Each structure stands twice: as C-alpha cells, then as structure tokens.
Amino acid sequence: MEMVLQRSSGGAGAMACHRAAAGSPELQESAVELRRGPWTVDEDLTLINYIADHGEGRWNALARAAGLKRTGKSCRLRWLNYLRPDVKRGNFTAEEQLLILDLHSRWGNRWSKIAQHLPGRTDNEIKNYWRTRVQKHAKQLNCDVNSDRFKDAMKYLWMPRLVERIHATAAAGDGSSNSNSNDVSCRSGLTMAAAAVAACFDSSPSMVTTTSSSDSFTSESHGELEKSLLTTRGGETISCGDWMQHVDNEFWSNTHNIQPAADKYNHQFQDQELSGWVQGFSEGVSESLWSLEDIWKTQ
DNA sequence: AACTAAATCAACCGCTCCCTG
DNA sequence: TCAGGGAGCGGTTGATTTAGT
Structure with a gap:
C-alpha cells in the first residue's frame, strides 16, 4: 500500500496555487482548495474508478467530475x-x-x-x-554528459574495455551469471560487441578499424589503439592518450562504487544471449555509442 | 544504533503546441 | 486569422529510501 504523507502546504507550491487562482487555466479548480503532494489510496481509487467508467482525457473536467481536489494536470x-x-x-x-541509450543517442532528451x-x-x-x-x-x-570528452570516453575507452571484459568472461567460461551460456551465445555476444566497437571506429577516419572477429581485438591492440589515437578539439590537436589516461584513472578508480548497481541489474537480465554482451553496461553507460541496428545486423 | 550522504523517484512547474470556436 | 483553453513535454524539486561510516 502507498504511504500517504502530506507535504507541507507552504513554500513554492502554495505560491503556485495562488498563481493558478490569478487567472491560469487552473482557475476553476482553484474555486475549491486544491490538494497537492502525494496521492492517497482513496484518491487513487477515485481516479481509477472514474476512468474505468468514463475513460481518460479532458483532465480538468475529469478532475472536477470525479470530485478530486486536484488539477487536471495532476x-x-x-x-x-x-x-x-x-x-x-x-x-x-x-x-x-x-x-x-540507443534512442537517446538519436533523439536526445525527447523522453x-x-x-x-x-x-x-x-x-x-x-x-x-x-x-x-x-x-x-x-x-x-567532471564533464558534461553531452561533452565531447564524455562521448569520446565512452566510444574509445569504455567500449573497448567492455569488449575485453566480455572476452575475458567468455574465455573463462564464466558460469556465475550466465550458467546457461554456451559457445554460440558467447560468440554471438562477442561478435555484437566487436561490431559495436567497429561501428565506433568507423566513424573516425583516423581510428583503427577492427575486424568483425572478436579474437582480433585484444588488450594489446587496445593499448596500441590508445597510443595512436589523435583527436582534434577546437582546432587544437591533442594526444588522445594523455587525457584518456586521466579519464581512465578516474573512471576505474570508481568502479568499486558502481559494481553493486551493475550486479543489481545483471541478475535481472532475461535474454541470455544479450546478457553476456550487455554485462558491464551499468558500469560505463553510453550515450551515443552505436545504433541497435548495427548490432542486430551482425547476429 | 545513530548519524550523514547519496540515490531514487513521485510530483510539480513553466512553457509550448495543438485544437476549437 | 486569431485568441483561449486543454494537453503534453522537459526540467526541477524535495521527500523518502538506501548505503556508508
């Protein structure tokens, strides 16, 4: 059951009520004292029953007709x-x-x-x-989620690391979280991951392009990749390796804080084939890593 | 056990868009 | 064409819960 605790009626909320009474679309609701804050069980039932009988829509009218002392918006x-x-x-x-993550990379904050x-x-x-x-x-x-730095960190650092992890997990025949995994699912996951990394690197002409073979992307190649990467920002060419080292240190020094969240999600994974690949996603979440189609196509 | 900090999420607000008269 | 109202959207707030010390 829902806890029902009345919020304070003062502060900005009360001021908002007064503004509403001053001529907003909420004018009619303001004729009666509007309730604010958490909904009570009774209110919930009233709303549910009313919508069951009359349908939804016309929310301001609905609120009045249902006898709810709430705005239509609420x-x-x-x-x-x-x-x-x-x-x-x-x-x-x-x-x-x-x-x-995929949709946000396409549409931004179009929630x-x-x-x-x-x-x-x-x-x-x-x-x-x-x-x-x-x-x-x-x-x-210490960077904005929309910054190039954050995006680059995801693309060129975290993604390869994730692939490595997946590779390592598969190689170790990890049975802890994926006890049902077999060779096919492991290969599939690695192929997907490799394709994802390839998609990232393909977008930059200066990037090393990996093959679709999971075995071709190793720690060594990743190390070489970091060294060779150059990125241009604001007309200034900087060494990707330098700032990556910094980002890398900061990120991985925090992984012990992130792991519990990852475990929390991982145990809920439903698609065994996908789960191996997605493992670790909660650790270094991506905003604009790749297109889902790219991944599905590789399967 | 008590306290504090961080994380979570329900609810609110202001703004914009769209529909109708 | 325009004005007004309703609906929806994205950003923000703050109460509650959870984790850490």
Whole structure:
C-alpha cells in the first residue's frame, strides 16, 4: 500500500496555487482548495474508478467530475505515471537500458518519444533513469554528459574495455551469471560487441578499424589503439592518450562504487544471449555509442 | 544504533503546441 | 486569422529510501 504523507502546504507550491487562482487555466479548480503532494489510496481509487467508467482525457473536467481536489494536470500525471494498468514497475531490464541509450543517442532528451518505444515505461521514469544513472558517470568525470570528452570516453575507452571484459568472461567460461551460456551465445555476444566497437571506429577516419572477429581485438591492440589515437578539439590537436589516461584513472578508480548497481541489474537480465554482451553496461553507460541496428545486423 | 550522504523517484512547474470556436 | 483553453513535454524539486561510516 502507498504511504500517504502530506507535504507541507507552504513554500513554492502554495505560491503556485495562488498563481493558478490569478487567472491560469487552473482557475476553476482553484474555486475549491486544491490538494497537492502525494496521492492517497482513496484518491487513487477515485481516479481509477472514474476512468474505468468514463475513460481518460479532458483532465480538468475529469478532475472536477470525479470530485478530486486536484488539477487536471495532476490527475493526468498520476494516471499516466502510476495508475495505468499497463505501467511497468521496477528496474529496467538490460534490453530496456540498451534501447534507452540507443534512442537517446538519436533523439536526445525527447523522453516522451523514447518512452513510446518502451511499452509500460513512462517518460518520467526514463528521464529519472538517465539523470540518475548516466549523468552520474559524467559527473564523476567532471564533464558534461553531452561533452565531447564524455562521448569520446565512452566510444574509445569504455567500449573497448567492455569488449575485453566480455572476452575475458567468455574465455573463462564464466558460469556465475550466465550458467546457461554456451559457445554460440558467447560468440554471438562477442561478435555484437566487436561490431559495436567497429561501428565506433568507423566513424573516425583516423581510428583503427577492427575486424568483425572478436579474437582480433585484444588488450594489446587496445593499448596500441590508445597510443595512436589523435583527436582534434577546437582546432587544437591533442594526444588522445594523455587525457584518456586521466579519464581512465578516474573512471576505474570508481568502479568499486558502481559494481553493486551493475550486479543489481545483471541478475535481472532475461535474454541470455544479450546478457553476456550487455554485462558491464551499468558500469560505463553510453550515450551515443552505436545504433541497435548495427548490432542486430551482425547476429 | 545513530548519524550523514547519496540515490531514487513521485510530483510539480513553466512553457509550448495543438485544437476549437 | 486569431485568441483561449486543454494537453503534453522537459526540467526541477524535495521527500523518502538506501548505503556508508
């Protein structure tokens, strides 16, 4: 059952109510004292029952007709984000995380648009996921999530590292989290990962292009890659290896903090074939790594 | 066990878009 | 064509929960 705790009626919220009474679309609702803050069980039931009988839409009218002392906006939000029967609760699956990352790389903060492609998930939930999980990593690196630095760190550092991890896991025949994995799934995961890295490097003419063979990408080749990479920023050519070293140190010094979150997600992975590849994604989350199609095509 | 910091997420706000008269 | 209202979107806030000391 939902905890019902009334928020303070003062502060900005109360001021907002006054603004509403001063001539906004909320004018009619302000005739009665509007409730704010967390919804009570009774309110939820009232809203659910009303929508079951009359359908949704026309939220301001709905709020009045249902006898809810809430704004239409509030009713709509409560319904869409919480009460809808098909709303999915709980942690995002690996597939969902992957989809969010991919779609965000295409559309940016178009949360509603992204949510349309994740059945049962709300824009609010996706937005919260992005802000808490992804932006956290950017913050740890003292850079903006949209910065070239962060994107490059994902592309050229974390991705190869992830491939290495996957490779290592597969080579070790890891059975802890993927006890059902067989050679086929391992190879498939590695192929996908290799294709992802290749897609990253293909976008830059100066980058070393890997083959689709998982075996061709080793720690040694990654090391050589770091040394050879050059990147141009603002007309100034700098050594990628220098700043990568810095980013690398910072990032990996924080992995012990990130691991619990990764474990939390990993145990929920449903697609065994995908799970091996996605493993570690919660550690170095990507914003604009590759297109999902690139991955699926390689399978 | 108590306290603090960090993370999470429901709810709110302001703005914009779209529809209707 | 324009104005007004409703709906939806993205950003932000702050209460609660969880993790760490």
